[in-house]
Amino acid sequence: MGPFQERGAQTALNERSREIFRQIVESYLATGEPVGSRNLSRIIPMHLSPASVRNVMSDLEHAGLIYAPHTSAGRLPTETGLRFFVDAMLETGSLADDERRRIAAEMRAAAADNPLDAALAQATQLLSGLSRGAGVVLTTKTNARLRQIEFVRLGPQRGLVVLVSDDGNVENRLLDLPAGLPSSALVEAANFLNARISGRTLDELRQDVAAQRTAMERELDTLTARLVEAGLATAIGGSSDTRQLIVRGQANLLEDVSVGADLERMRLLFADLETQKDVIDLLSRAEDGEGVRIYIGSENQLFSLSGSSTIAAPFRDAEERIVGVIGVIGPTRLNYSRIIPMVDYTARVVSQLYRRR
Known part of the structure; x- marks a missing residue:
């Protein structure tokens, strides 16, 4: 029946289609470059000819999961494809013990003799350095x-x-x-x-x-x-309208960016970060749910032009009230499997600091 066991159901990709799609996404997340059928036939853990791979890629493209940039023979994931990958196929790793210890130790040291704002600033700096994106935190002073x-x-x-x-x-x-x-x-x-x-x-x-x-x-x-x-x-x-926004590591967004469209997207992202009200409105949405929230590209109005993603999680005080949001903003090819547990753990540490005050 082709790549879908149930036609039109993205969650029902068959084994070879899922593997080819996974390789396209993981290659994009690692390099930002499109990958073609010849290379895919070499790296997938099953024997398929380049022609067979091309047929599967054609079906994946028809389903809206991948696309061909310009006249390239290779394919990249669409935003819909990235969302499907994150929701249905992503295997999030656990945060390394040394990263856990570093986050907890540095934030507790920052909060020891200073207002919590110092710990929040340290948290955004840490997330920025560990993720190579921009670390952000939003708190409500009231x-x-x-x-x-x-x-x-x-x-x-x-x-x-x-x-x-x-x-x-x-x-x-x-x-x-x-x-x-x-x-x-x-x-x-x-x-x-x-x-x-x-x-x-x-x-x-x-x-x-x-x-x-x-x-x-x-x-x-x-x-x-x-x-x-x-x-x-x-x-x-x-x-009443004082929402404190802390952003660290914007310079990371310029790393590994080529000239042309990528540079223009980063310029727009910088402009978005300067327009704090829009960033605040975006992060405020993460206060409405439990756990880590992920916004990819045009899923939110703010980043529809800048081709960026946001991974954010709320943190709470001693009464379990949500008092802020912390996260990472960067290109759509963020390392989701690594950054999701990183943001989740950092939000938990911040919550612990609030509970001890």
């Missing part, structure tokens, strides 16, 4: 647990809200102060909020204060109560 809030006067009606999180990060937000507000009100407002922080996030603290509005109005005068509400609104408003 997920941070708070340790302390302070109010600082800058002028008669200008001040700062100072937020100190459990992981040691300090953020300052400009705040408009009510007219005639005495300096003592800044201390009273901070004391009121700090008595209720207890490791809450900003949003949880806001909900708690709203639920205790009557108690707040009894405890504080009108101007101080207004300061509490204004301070929380400023802090949350400043964080």
Whole structure:
């Protein structure tokens, strides 16, 4: 019945078709070059003539799994073919013990006496170096647990809200102060909020204060109560769209790139990485599922022109809430079998660091 045991079902490739398709994909992942029927007939572990191989390649091309670039006699996998290979045929290896130890040790060292941001930056640097792609991490600052809030006067009606999180990060937000507000009100407002922080996030603290509005109005005068509400609104408003993106290793994307179309794709990828909002939108999708997510080429709008792939996994805090995504961005011929377990393990280490804070 040809290469498919059930016509049109990509998951039902027969043995020789699967082997030829596997060799085409693995050759592409290793070299980026198309492979022809003559070479395939030499390397596949079964006896087939170049003519027989060409017949199978023709069926694979008809199925949309491979294509001929330009006038080349060789074939490359299509994005559909790469997706089929990753979903149905890829055998992911386990991460080498020395790589596990290196990732865990370097990230824990970075987090020992620094905010978690330092460990996240180290994680992206490690992923970049190990994958030869660009390492990326996305976090949501509103997920941070708070340790302390302070109010600082800058002028008669200008001040700062100072937020100190459990992981040691300090953020300052400009705040408009009510007219005639005495300096003592800044201390009273901070004391009121700090008595209720207890490791809450900003949003949880806001909900708690709203639920205790009557108690707040009894405890504080009108101007101080207004300061509490204004301070929380400023802090949350400043964080609501604050998605921190860390990218390391963009230069790796220029390695092993020839002139022409490949170079143009990498130029577009660089432009994509500079347009952080689009990258953030892409990585945010990986927060919706469990485990490693893989986006290949035009499966996502961002990389439809740059011919790139993203491998990403979410990480969690002590309450098992997803608080960010970490991964690798690179050309479609990434070493998926190696990078998938690498990203998965790194996300697990990051989760462990969050749980210990």
